[in-house]
Amino acid sequence: MKPPYPPSDYAAGADSLPFGLRVGKEFVESVGRLVSAIGGFLLLQSLRLITRTGEVTSLLLRILGRLPWVIRNPGLFIQQVVRVGVSSLPLIAVISVFIGAVTAIQANYQFRGLIPDTYLGTAVCKFVIIESGPVITALVLAGRVGSAIAAEIGTMKEKEELDAMVVLDLDPLRYLAMPRILAGLVTFPLLVIVSDFLAVVGGFLVATQILNITSATYAYGLRFLFDTYDVWVGFLKAFVFGGIVATMGYYHGLKAGSGAKGVGQASMKSVVASSVLILIADFLIVYVVY
Amino acid sequence: MSSTETFWDLSSDPRPRPQNGPQSPLIELRGLKKRFGAQQVLRDVHLNVNKGETMVIIGTSGGGKSVILKHCIGLLQPDGGEVIVDGKVISSPTHIDVKTIRKRMGMLFQGAALFDSMNVGENIKFALREHNRQLSESQLNEIVAEKLSMINLSPDIRFKMPSELSGGMKKRLGLARVIALNPEIILYDEPTTGLDPVTSDVINDLILEMQHKLGVTSIVVTHDMVSAYKVANRMSMLYEGRIIFVGTPDELRATNNPYVQQFIRGQRKLLGDVD
Numbered sequence: 001m002k003p004p005y006p007p008s009d010y011a012a013g014a015d016s017l018p019f020g021l022r023v024g025k026e027f028v029e030s031v032g033r034l035v036s037a038i039g040g041f042l043l044l045q046s047l048r049l050i051t052r053t054g055e056v057t058s059l060l061l062r063i064l065g066r067l068p069w070v071i072r073n074p075g076l077f078i079q080q081v082v083r084v085g086v087s088s089l090p091l092i093a094v095i096s097v098f099i100g101a102v103t104a105i106q107a108n109y110q111f112r113g114l115i116p117d118t119y120l121g122t123a124v125c126k127f128v129i130i131e132s133g134p135v136i137t138a139l140v141l142a143g144r145v146g147s148a149i150a151a152e153i154g155t156m157k158e159k160e161e162l163d164a165m166v167v168l169d170l171d172p173l174r175y176l177a178m179p180r181i182l183a184g185l186v187t188f189p190l191l192v193i194v195s196d197f198l199a200v201v202g203g204f205l206v207a208t209q210i211l212n213i214t215s216a217t218y219a220y221g222l223r224f225l226f227d228t229y230d231v232w233v234g235f236l237k238a239f240v241f242g243g244i245v246a247t248m249g250y251y252h253g254l255k256a257g258s259g260a261k262g263v264g265q266a267s268m269k270s271v272v273a274s275s276v277l278i279l280i281a282d283f284l285i286v287y288v289v290y
Numbered sequence: 291m292s293s294t295e296t297f298w299d300l301s302s303d304p305r306p307r308p309q310n311g312p313q314s315p316l317i318e319l320r321g322l323k324k325r326f327g328a329q330q331v332l333r334d335v336h337l338n339v340n341k342g343e344t345m346v347i348i349g350t351s352g353g354g355k356s357v358i359l360k361h362c363i364g365l366l367q368p369d370g371g372e373v374i375v376d377g378k379v380i381s382s383p384t385h386i387d388v389k390t391i392r393k394r395m396g397m398l399f400q401g402a403a404l405f406d407s408m409n410v411g412e413n414i415k416f417a418l419r420e421h422n423r424q425l426s427e428s429q430l431n432e433i434v435a436e437k438l439s440m441i442n443l444s445p446d447i448r449f450k451m452p453s454e455l456s457g458g459m460k461k462r463l464g465l466a467r468v469i470a471l472n473p474e475i476i477l478y479d480e481p482t483t484g485l486d487p488v489t490s491d492v493i494n495d496l497i498l499e500m501q502h503k504l505g506v507t508s509i510v511v512t513h514d515m516v517s518a519y520k521v522a523n524r525m526s527m528l529y530e531g532r533i534i535f536v537g538t539p540d541e542l543r544a545t546n547n548p549y550v551q552q553f554i555r556g557q558r559k560l561l562g563d564v565d
Contacts, residue, residue, distance in 0.1 A: 156406075163365050164403035168417040168471070169393055 056251050059177075063247070066171070066178040076179040084145050084180075084246075085187035089194065095140055096195040099132050100124060100202025108211050117213045121221025124203035126230065133196040134234045135282055138188065138241035142274035146249040149180055150270035153253025154263040162254075181246045188242030189235045196234065233289050240285065241278050248274040316341040316376055316475065316507050317362055323370035324357055331357050333531030335371070344501055344508040346518045348553065349528035355511040356400065358528070359477045362509060363395050364388035375475070393421075396468030397477040402460040404452040410463055411448030414438075414470050421471065437466040441496055458489035465496060469504065476500060478510040482517045490517055497521045515554055527553060 017025060070077050107123040153176065156162050165172050200222065207213040249270045256266035315338035322335035331354040339345045349355050360366040361373050364380050373381040375395075380388040404413050414437055415430045425433075435445040441462040452460060461481060468476055478497060482490035494517050500506050501521075512518050518525060518539075525542045527535040527550050535542065535550050542550060552559070 159401055159406075160399045160403040161405055163360070164397075164399055164405075166365060167363055167392065167395070167397045168467070169389065170417055170420060 056247065059251055059254075060181075060243075060247055063173055063177045063181050063250075066174045067182065069174050069178060070182060073175070073179070076175060077182055080179045080183035081187055083148075084141070084183045085191060088141060088144055088187075088191060091140065091144060092137055092191050092195050093198055095136065096133070096198035097202035097205075099136055099195075100128060100199030100204075101206040103127050103132065103199070104203035104206040104211065108207075117211075118217055118221050119224070120207055120211070120213060121203070121218040122224050123221075124200060124207075125222045125226060128199040128203070129196050129230050129234050130286075131282075133199060134188075134192050134237035134241060135278065137192050137195045138238065138245060138278045139275055141188065141191070141241075142245045142248075142271050142278065145184070146245040146270045146274045147267040149246060149249025150253040150256065150266045151263050153250055154256030154266040157254065157256055158258060158263065177250050180250060181243060184242035184246030185239055186242070188245070189238040192234055192238040196231075233285065236289070237282060237285055240281050244277045244281060245274045248277065315339055317509070318374040319358070319361070319371070320374065321371035322358070322361060322368050322373065324354070324361070324366065324368050330531060332361075332368070335528070335531070335533055337526055337533050337536065339507060339509055341507050342501070342505055343523040344497065344510060344521050346510045346512060346522035346525045347528055347533075348513055348515070348518055348525060350553070351513060353528050354531060355513075355528055356479050359397065359479050359509060359511055362477055363397055364392055393471075394473055395475040395477065396471060396473035398461065398464050398468055398479060398481055400480040400483060402452075402464035404460055404463060404467070406452055408452075409448065410438075410450050410452070410455070413452065413463060414448075414467050417467070418470050433470060437470050440469065440499075441466045442492070456489075458485050458492065461485065461493055462496065465493075465500075469500065472504075473506065475507045475509075478508060478512075480512055480514075481510065482512065482514045487516070490514065491520075493517075494520045529553075 103124050104120060107120050107127075108117075111117070111120065111123070153162075156176075162172050162176075165175065204215065204218055207218045208215050252266045252270040252273065255269075256262045317337075317339040319335050319337040322332050323330075324332040335358060337345070337347075337358075347355050347358060357366060361368055361381065362375070364373075368381050371381070372379050375387075375391045378387040378391060380391050405416065408416060411431070411434050414434045418433060419425065419430060431448075434448055438445050438448065443459065443462055443466070447455070447459075452463070455463065481493050481497065485493065497508065497510065498521055501508060508521075510518070510521055522539050524536060525539055526533050526537075527542075527547075529549050535545060535547055537545065542554065545551070551557075
């Protein structure tokens with residue numbers, strides 16, 4: 001058999017193993033290097049994750065320790081409530097109506113020939129209150145509010161405004177972070193109430209105008225199996241998600257690199273981290289409470 | 291001791307830690323070291339700033355001058371060495387004295403660092419209101435008007451946003467915000483960078499006024515030699531992480547230190563170097 005390597009390789013005596021063993025050895029070495037690289041990467045990422053978790057936890061605790069100061073500066077908190085809550089209302093309204101509408105159409109399609117139309121309102125109500133209301137609202141607000149907080153804090157850091165606050169003996173955690181986190185904790189549940197209501201209205205419009213279901217049937221379905229416990233779970237989720245979005249926004253703003261690129265990346269990281277944490281927190285809450 | 295000091299003289303300085311007194315420096319940097327990643331920015335910085343004087347620190351861009359200022363006001367903690375202000379070590383990990391000392395200090399940042407979300411009046415009033423809750427809104431407005439007039443700005447601009455101001459006005463407003471809290475020490479980070487020569491001179495005059503009228507001790511970081519000569523009582527030069535020269539402006543001009551001469555003449559090569 002003709003050897004696969006030029007004769008000079010053999011002549012050099014680089015490897016005296018038979019061809020099969022040599023290939024096997026190289027394969028094992030390659031796998032070893034790959035496993036080593038993956039292991040090193042995973043170890044590094046794990047260490048980074050642990051470090052960031054520690055940093056975020058420490059930051060959050062320090063911010064929560066400043067909550068009583070809201071009495072001294074209620075204006076800063078109200079300003080953030082307007083920015084986070086009131087300004088987000090039109091977006092939340094549009095999205096919620098369509099979530100309700102899509103849910104109604106999907107439920108009708110899944111139920112067709114199997115489940116009576118009576119339960120269409122039940123499906124919309126359950127899905128919206130427990131899941132889509134808090135989760136989709138939070139994901140949308142992670143893009144709108146979290147990224148805005150990260151960009152604002154990142155720009156303030158870049159322009160030395162945070163240093164200026166420290167020099168003027170104005171605690172940035174008290175004057176910047178706390179009002180934003182508190183506004184997130186308070187306004188997300190309020191926005192979820194609006195979102196739930198408008199999604200139910202969206203489902204109602206589709207049910208009565210497109211699917212030819214009577215309003216009485218839809219309303220019966222809404223009340224059927226309705227449980228206030230689900231509403232509280234939705235509020236709990238919104239509360240937690242509000243904290244996640246605002247904290248991630250502030251944290252990544254503080255960590256922003258220099259220049260437009262640094263601020264842009266901080267916004268992006270804030271949205272990605274918030275989205276992942278929202279879905280993880282959603283799973284944990286559902287797992288614990290149901 | 292000669293008024294011209296070099297870092298190697300000070301590194302073996304056996305003097306005890308200064309106590310409050312007329313002969314003690316108000317700000318003392320002892321063996322300051324700072325590293326950012328792989329870059330050793332400050333290697334062994336020794337510098338004394340006496341009460342009531344204006345010390346100008348010159349040096350190349352990115353050489354660590356602003357880093358020194360940030361250590362002086364406790365925004366950065368050194369990797370080694372000490373920052374002593376009025377006899378108190380503010381660079382210790384416990385930070386016990388840093389907040390107390392910081393209340394006696396102010397800093398004018400390179401970009402003025404105005405709060406973009408607040409108008410001119412609020413920029414000045416914000417810290418004032420938080421630290422003096424007993425002041426009424428009318429009293430605060432009076433202080434704003436007074437500080438604006440001190441820096442030759444009309445009180446009418448107090449409703450303008452920072453984005454509507456020119457670079458020179460922003461710097462002046464930054465200074466108004468600093469002096470509103472009546473600091474004993476003001477740190478200036480590149481106060482004339484990016485300004486035209488006439489506006490730079492206005493800022494230089496304001497720095498001198500702060501010294502003469504308010505008696506403040508100042509550290510000015512700059513690479514603008516016109517400004518440096520005008521405002522300095524003493525000058526120092528930072529080179530490769532060390533203070534290589536301290537002296538009066540006349541001594542600086544006369545020194546035969548090749549690095550200082552290269553810098554003040556704006557030459558690419560050291561004196562005596564040939565291609």
